[in-house]
Amino acid sequence: MNNQPHSVLSADFDWAANEIRKRSLIEIIQSGDAVLMVGAGCSCKVRYPSWKSLLTQLESLAVASGSNFEKSEEKKAKRPLEYVDEIKSHIKTHRGTLDDYERELFRIFDDKPPFNSRFHEALIRLPFCGVLTTNYDNSLELALRVVGLECANRDHLLVVGDDSPPKSSDFLRSLCRSSKLGKRIAHLHGHIERRRSIVLSESEYRTHYGIDERSPDLMNLVRKFLWTIFATRPVVFVGFSMTDPYLTRMLEMVQTDFWSLNRQIHYAIFSIEDDYDPSRVDHLKGKYGVASVFYEKLDETHSGLDNLVFEIEQLCLPSNPIEEKNQSPQQAPSPPPVAEIQRPAAQAWLSKADQEIEVRIKDRED
Numbered sequence: 532m533n534n535q536p537h538s539v540l541s542a543d544f545d546w547a548a549n550e551i552r553k554r555s556l557i558e559i560i561q562s563g564d565a566v567l568m569v570g571a572g573c574s575c576k577v578r579y580p581s582w583k584s585l586l587t588q589l590e591s592l593a594v595a596s597g598s599n600f601e602k603s604e605e606k607k608a609k610r611p612l613e614y615v616d617e618i619k620s621h622i623k624t625h626r627g628t629l630d631d632y633e634r635e636l637f638r639i640f641d642d643k644p645p646f647n648s649r650f651h652e653a654l655i656r657l658p659f660c661g662v663l664t665t666n667y668d669n670s671l672e673l674a675l676r677v678v679g680l681e682c683a684n685r686d687h688l689l690v691v692g693d694d695s696p697p698k699s700s701d702f703l704r705s706l707c708r709s710s711k712l713g714k715r716i717a718h719l720h721g722h723i724e725r726r727r728s729i730v731l732s733e734s735e736y737r738t739h740y741g742i743d744e745r746s747p748d749l750m751n752l753v754r755k756f757l758w759t760i761f762a763t764r765p766v767v768f769v770g771f772s773m774t775d776p777y778l779t780r781m782l783e784m785v786q787t788d789f790w791s792l793n794r795q796i797h798y799a800i801f802s803i804e805d806d807y808d809p810s811r812v813d814h815l816k817g818k819y820g821v822a823s824v825f826y827e828k829l830d831e832t833h834s835g836l837d838n839l840v841f842e843i844e845q846l847c848l849p850s851n852p853i854e855e856k857n858q859s860p861q862q863a864p865s866p867p868p869v870a871e872i873q874r875p876a877a878q879a880w881l882s883k884a885d886q887e888i889e890v891r892i893k894d895r896e897d
Contacts, residue, residue, distance in 0.1 A: 544807060544825075552824045556767065556798045560657055561847050563708065565765045567659040572770030574666045576832065577648045580639060586611060586618075592635050593618045596625040615732035633726040640668045640723040650837050652678055653844045654769065655714075660706045662716045663760070665775070667723045671716050689717040692739055692753045693728040699756050706764060719757070740777050754781065761785040761797070768799040769836075772806070773815060782819040796820035802828040802835065 559565045575581050580588065586607050593600040600621050606614040622632050651674035655662070664671060672688060689702045705712035720739070721728035730739045741751025757778075760766065762785045773779065782797070790796065795816060801807070803825045815821040829835040 543809060544803060549825050552795075552798070552822050555795070555822065556800075556824050557843055557846060559765050559798065560659065560767065560843060563658045563660055565659055565767050566706065566760055567654060567657070567662045568766050568768045568771070569654065569662065569664040569666060569671060570768065570770035570772075571666060572772075572833070573651065573654070574668055574670055574770070576650050576837075577668075577670050579666075579668050579670070582611065583607065585639065586614065588639060589615065589618050589632070589635065592632065593621045596622050596631075598625055612731075612733035612736060616734050619732060633729075636667070636729060636731075637723055637726055648674060650840060653837075653840045656844055656848060657840075658847055659714070659767070660708070660764070661702065661714060663719055663766075664716065665718075665720045665771075665778075667718070667721055667729055669723070675714070675716065688722070689715060690722045690725060690728050691717055691719050691756055692730075693721065693725055696752060699752065703756070703759060706760075719753070736777055742777075757781045758785060762789060766797045768797065768821070769840075771799060773799055773819075773821065779819060782821065786818065786820045790820060794820050795822045798822050798824055800824050800826065800836065800839065802826060802833060804828050 571579075571582055590600075590602055590607070594602070598621075600618075603614065606617070619629060619632060623629050648670060651670050655671065655674045655678050662671060689698050691699060699717075701712060702715050702717050704710055705715045718728075720730035723729070730736055736742075739753055741754055758781060761782055771778075786794075786796075797820055799815065799821050801823055805828065806823075807825055812823045815823055826833075826835040826839045829838075
């Protein structure tokens with residue numbers, strides 16, 4: 532596995548524990564029962580903006596609207612959702628409508644990525660029973676078409692809260708193994724082709740999730756939809772920082788409703804360099820039931836995440852050779868030939884990889 536130390540990392544990073552969590556993650560994916568949840572970090576791989584970059588572009592539009600809009604790095608970093616509300620309010624006040632704001636969002640998230648993403652294709656090929664995303668772009672739909680799955684059509688695109696309730700029901704039913712509805716993609720916070728479905732500001736989040744301190748909408752469809760998935764499926768988060776207060780609140784609600792604290796139900800994949808903090812690992816598992824699996828990012832494009840996803844793809848799929856250019860020079864033992872990869876073979880390979888990583892850790896300690 533891709534765990535040989537590559538750079539100077541935190542001295543207290545537990546490689547062996549990370550291997551155990553990684554093995555569990557792979558087994559969950561192999562089972563076909565897990566749901567993939569894709570965040571903004573994945574869209575950055577096809578050159579869509581990061582959260583910070585998006586705010587900077589919208590901030591520039593507010594400045595261009597006149598009357599000396601006051602930029603704030605502090606708000607951008609600490610209260611981004613509220614800051615978007617301020618940006619929108621300024622634009623509407625000085626331009627009369629939000630048309631320019633919506634056009635700017637469409638320009639940024641137009642459905643023509645600069646290049647196809649082998650990474651996104653690998654995510655789609657993995658045996659997840661369904662795909663959720665908080666992204667607004669078409670990267671996953673494009674990957675679905677490239678992969679050639681029969682279900683790659685508009686009927687299989689769901690914008691939760693914007694589409695009719697029966698379509699949300701179809702998505703939930705498609706997660707069952709006996710379903711013949713095919714793999715579907717659900718956009719949780721809107722889709723760029725429906726500009727007014729976009730959920731980006733604090734007020735939009737509160738409306739979308741039915742949150743009102745005086746009278747919360749407990750029957751809100753978005754909340755019930757997410758609750759159902761978090762309560763009935765293991766979810767694998769990729770490209771998330773796990774700081775979205777609305778998603779984590781939903782995870783906490785389900786954890787409180789059903790399970791004791793510190794039970795491992797879901798998984799989130801992070802880079803060691805950017806996200807590793809032992810106390811945060813414990814917090815995510817204890818409060819939300821989310822186990823953390825780490826990779827070394829290797830470079831600013833996070834090619835270490837690509838390597839991890841390609842490894843999992845090769846283990847989970849019966850006939851999907853990985854091109855040599857996608858292999859890390861530091862990878863552990865080569866997997867068995869793809870034609871022979873079945874669950875027992877994959878487990879044997881994982882066991883062998885685990886033994887080798889223990890040797891490497893011992894060598895490092897010596």
